[in-house]
Amino acid sequence: MDKTMDKTAVLDLPEALSRADGDQDLLLTLAGLFLQESPKEAAAARAALGRQDRAGLAAAAHKLKGSVMTICAPRLFESAKRLEELGRRGEFAEASPVYADVETHLAEVHAALRELIARGFPV
């Protein structure tokens, strides 16, 4: 992810639009797809955490991280990335609060995307 990007932003819309080659319709499609797919990965991560499954946790967090990269959500990206690393290392105690962060940030991103879909791009 762009190192200059503000890591505290919920959604970096200009960057996301640039990654979609300026195609607003495409970005809306990707947003809809993200709203549909990301809860599955979050659920998979939670389940893996519950059964202390290192590989399962890392894979779910990794997949979430990949989609987050595409829609450019910096805060969620950082927490998903951290969750993937902790999963890979099997540090489940530390992973639990990070998973909570992922859920919080995911909810923020979902809200922002729903607003984008409802109201369209800011002029």
Add this chain to the structure above:
Amino acid sequence: MKLETLERDTLHAPRPEAPVTTILLVEDEPVTRVSMAARLTRLGYRVLEAENGRVGLDVARRERPDLLIVDWMMPEMDGPTFCEAVRRDPLLKSSQILLMTAHDKPAQIAEGLVRGADDFLSKSASKQEITARVLAGLRTSRLVRVLETTGDELKSSMLQLQNKQAETEADLQTAARFVQSLLPPQGSPVHGIALAWEYQPSLALGGDLFGVMAIDEDHLGLYILDASGHGVAAALRSASLMTFLRGENILQLLGSYDPEKVLSEANRRFPLSADGEYFTLWVGQLHLPTGSLTYASAGHPGALISSVQSSSRWLTRSSFPLGFDPSAQFTNDRLSLKPADRLFLLSDGIYEVPSPDGELWGRERFQGMIDAGKQTSLSATIASCFSAARGWQQAQHFPDDAAVVGIELTGGPDGTLNG
């Protein structure tokens, strides 16, 4: 830089009928897959999508895409395993693969390359970098395909060439059989004369030819010719001179087979060829009732007389080959042959054979074989010459045409030659 410009400048301009460049995208995560597919489609490529490695392999086998872009982490079959499967597949093994990854740690890049990836594509790479890597992958893919096609074409050209060569070889053998059929039959061309010869052309078709034929009741005509050069051209020229030297033709043209007249006429009709090729020719006429041999040579060194009583000697007189000087005069020499005398006509190919050390067998050694063979049959003497020459060069085939023709006056029951 505009992408269209980059593509046009970097790749061969596609022909109008050329199929659309196809890229297979194997990625399990739908947001990234849709985003990347949209970008590639916008660049003008046909994009096939697969959500895991197993499906990707099936699509790749079916569609033979120009480039494979494959995610590293996938369920079912991950990216590196997919690369290995491609490299093992005879149909796909030369495919270009970009392995897509969210991280770019050197150890992982090394592992991906070892397991069959051609290049890496970071998911966080800029649009320009992604485009450049895709173009580079496609460029390599096209080169590989050109190489494969060229390889196939080479194979098929080689096959065609081999077939062509077999045809040519068969043609040459047919032509060689024809030329052999022009040579005189072994045995006794006329009463009182024995004829034996051995002939081994250096190629299928020889340029050294000879003739022994009855001209009329009293005369036997003889010749041996040597065309400069080798191969089909020399053989064709020789066959044409041979046709000219046929008895009926010479009688019609000149009224007799008088050697100096034959040589003068041949000299006029067979000038130096455009590329400097020429003939040497020895012609003789034997008067059968008396054994009187009239002969003349146009640069041909190859006639040897062998008598029972004395050592053999060469019948030579320095002269031009045919075609060098249109006004050249050729002079007859005469010699009286007695019963049991042998006359040998030969091409220099029989004695100009080098030993493995490079020393030529030479005329003297050939002559020695002839002298040593007086007590053996004519054909056995000739055979021993060939065998000695082969032994000298320690090879079966001669570097030049090798011919030895032997005539022996066997005499009639009443002691005359034409009894």
